[in-house]
């Protein structure tokens with residue numbers, strides 16, 4: 102599935118820093134999902150500076166926004182912004198919560214609709230956190246938006262093998278670099294839909310950014326072949342080469 106998210110939900114604050122294309126792409130997916138069926142809670146799980154969460158709050162997307170980061174000083178900076186910035190002072194703790202915790206230890210409340218964002222961290226680190234979250238939330242589907250900075254294949258493989266359902270995927274370019282955005286739902290007994298694929302089904306033959314990114318992945322795994330005796334680099338390389346072969 103290849104779709105670029107579009108939404109009628111507006112971003113309202115001109116006083117907050119504008120999002121770059123990568124965070125904007127994530128915002129758009131959340132807005133699209135919320136317009137279809139609103140989320141009760143939106144978790145920005147490695148929020149760093151909090152820009153995404155600020156824009157979610159300032160929009161009319163709805164849902165309580167959770168800022169989660171393992172570094173207490175970052176969460177403290179966000180708290181300062183809520184007390185000092187004119188654009189943010191209007192919000193109360195009914196609108197947002199701050200959590201200086203490891204994102205793998207988040208507890209999603211039951212019987213509510215949750216969406217969690219994992220962006221700007223590697224796929225392997227994301228997997229470690231997802232495994233811990235999965236062990237805590239076996240009965241309840243959680244929606245996720247992933248935008249890994251590295252090891253995208255490893256994350257996709259974990260999602261595929263675990264039975265995550267793909268809701269949407271896209272590729273965005275920021276400062277000449279491409280980023281995959283994957284919106285997916287964690288599996289529970291009755292979850293139905295297409296699984297997240299190993300490489301993404303998003304390759305557009307006429308899109309130079311897509312071709313550039315695919316070539317970059319192929320080059321990366323060709324280089325890894327030279328120092329990988331396990332055969333894994335070869336396996337991943339073949340998957341990406343197959344995508345390349347389907348593109349005329």
Ligand SMILES: C[S@@+](CC[C@H](N)C(=O)[O-])C[C@H]1O[C@@H](n2cnc3c(N)ncnc32)[C@H](O)[C@@H]1O
Nearest residue numbers: 146147148149170171172202203204205220221
């Ligand atoms: C590069 S920033 C990404 C910020 C933002 N999500 C983005 O995409 O621009 C990575 C952030 O992840 C946080 N982080 C890394 N591991 C974490 C963990 N296990 N739990 C919570 N936060 C974590 C770091 O402290 C850092 O603020």
